[in-house]
Amino acid sequence: MKHDSFNESVEMYLKTVSELAAGDGLAPISALAQHLGISAVSATEMVHRLGEQGLVDHVPYKGVTLTLTGAQHAYRVIRRHRLWECFLSEHLGLGWQHVHDYACQLEHATADEVADAVAAFLGQPAVCPHGNPIPDRNGRLAEPDDEPLSEWRPGDRGSLSRVFPESFLLLDYLAMHNIRPGRTVIVTELAPFNGPMMVQIGGLPHALGHEIAAHIYGIRQNDQPI
Amino acid sequence: MKHDSFNESVEMYLKTVSELAAGDGLAPISALAQHLGISAVSATEMVHRLGEQGLVDHVPYKGVTLTLTGAQHAYRVIRRHRLWECFLSEHLGLGWQHVHDYACQLEHATADEVADAVAAFLGQPAVCPHGNPIPDRNGRLAEPDDEPLSEWRPGDRGSLSRVFPESFLLLDYLAMHNIRPGRTVIVTELAPFNGPMMVQIGGLPHALGHEIAAHIYGIRQNDQPI
DNA sequence: TAGCTAGTTTAGGTAAGCCTTAAAACAGCG
DNA sequence: CGCTGTTTTAAGGCTTACCTAAACTAGCTA
Structure with a gap:
């Protein structure tokens, strides 16, 4: 199976499902659509496409969960995002409230080798500047007990x-x-x-x-x- | 007129025209197409669109040049590219031959504030690791006399x-x-x-x-x- | 000067991702 | 059981950026 370097759109869906499903484990499509700023119909369409690619499971009328593969990709994106946040905040002196949006752009344009090098440069940080844990390079994430x-x-x-x-x-x-x-x-x-x-x-x-x-x-x- | 943050495709065209026109001043559409890995037809289409937006001038059967506006945008992209190359090479220890491709991805996802902060972090470097000059934040570029x-x-x-x-x-x-x-x-x-x-x-x-x-x-x- | 060739343009078409509107299917409630 | 509101499907469109095939032009060469 090819990794094919998923495009920005797919990465945003996976990342958002991961966030919304963090609590209950099932992300409603309506919430997904709202978060991504698109219509529920478009979100449904895309969820079907992602389902066909084995990235999400869709329980009709209930919501969406990530498959193992989907979760791995989501965590890779989240890892890049949070690593960039650390760098932008700690080393570039950019504002704590701004680095989230900057990292949102960079996360889709970062090769794994670059992410690993950033992690090494930062000393393998455990959390982002906003306190969220950074997945390791294998996509494992320590769930905090807060x-x-x-x-x-x-x-x-x-x-x-x-x-x-x-x-x-x-x-x-x-x-x-x-x-x-x-x-x-x-x-x-x-x-x-x-x-x-x-x-x-x-x-x-x-x-x-x-x-x-x-x-x-x-x-x-x-x-x-x- | 809105700046609208030009998308990756437009940025690639402008950057490539800038490179190809470096010598003679006129980039043939065929060369543009070859460099971007697309058909000449697609390149022609896009050049028309860019022309309508006032970013390039097209002399039919001759080639393409950047307008002043187009050149400014191109240099902004090139600036980000070369700044990232410096960072990736000097601070992340990534290979001299690899940083070009990594920077090609990052350059389209970098806000001006981030580019400026990277430049400050690096100490306002004058050239990238491959020796090419880095435009200043106003898009001015010192043409080397080599x-x-x-x-x-x-x-x-x-x-x-x-x-x-x-x-x-x-x-x-x-x-x-x-x-x-x-x-x-x-x-x-x-x-x-x-x-x-x-x-x-x-x-x-x-x-x-x-x-x-x-x-x-x-x-x-x-x-x-x- | 006609004709060749490389380069360019026109015409017509595809795919991804989004949109809207409208109708059908369902969940959960009283 | 039937109502209500949410979710999904269906149908038709738009935009961007790409494609192929075929027509056209510029400028050289015979």
Whole structure:
């Protein structure tokens, strides 16, 4: 079977399925279409093509999962993406909130040899600047055991681990408020009626909407001293 | 008029016209087609489209030149290409003969901000690893005053300046023979009937075919001591 | 000066990936 | 069981960038 160097479009589909399926394991086509900014009909078409190529499995009316082959390709793309993010951020001094979009472009134009050389140059980093783990060259990914803040309860404390999934608007907002991996968090209050979650991050109070809280992950350490 | 971030195809055309027109100033469509690995018909079509967008001027049956706008875009692409070559070669330790192809992929996926940051990281290099000058961020390019070895005559001496245009096959051959910018050259003999050119490069004898000699440039310094 | 040849252009066609609109199939609910 | 909203199929189109085959032109050569 030829690897054939999948094109940008295919890589974006695989990467997006991987992201959407991270939690429940099944990515609805509608979500896929929305994420990629295309119509649901087009997404369905493409999913069929990917299915024929053995990259995804489609359960009608339920969603899409990656096959083993598909997952390997997705992780290769994600690896390149996160390695470039490290490089752009640490060595080129580009803004934490901007490197995601730059890496999105570079990830499709990077040969495996280049990705490996970047990894070596960076000292085989384990996570990207936004805290997400970097797959190894064989496509293996260490799943972190953190939880989105949206599942934390008042009194819970710990430290921020990652932002996922990443998007410029979210990252820019977080950068502006100095919220990033490594910061300590304490959940102080959960407003009723689906209101915002009140937290202290790095000692400063913040009100996080539900959507945002679901995209910020942290490791709970309630037994630790304050 | 929108800049619209030209796509890969357009960028390849502009870059190739720039290369082919480097000497005579007019790139024949057939040469363009051959270089890009497409049919002459397709090249003609595309040249029309580029002409409508004001990127090239086409003189029928003669060839193509870049307009001012077209040249600026071409140089932006070339700048990214050569900056990546520097980075890949100097910092990632990838082979001199391989970085050209890797850079060909990256050049189309690099935002100007990233290119500028790479340039700063590298210390604003003046030339790529193959000796070709790097345009500045405004698209200005210092034209070197060297000549292809094919125009040298027996007795001429000097130093190699660059390989142009670049291609993997040529670079690989040169790498294998330790021929690269900076080496000293002396033309010892010009075989008759369009035969090879006999030279000494870095003290070692080489026989260069006409094609190859036309792609290696050097600066003649006949007044210098041996 | 007609004719040859290399280079160019026109005409007609393909494939990938996207689109819209409309109709059919289904899941999950009361 | 039937309703409602989501998902999928069907049909027809668009754009980009490529193709082949055939017609045409420029400029040289006989």
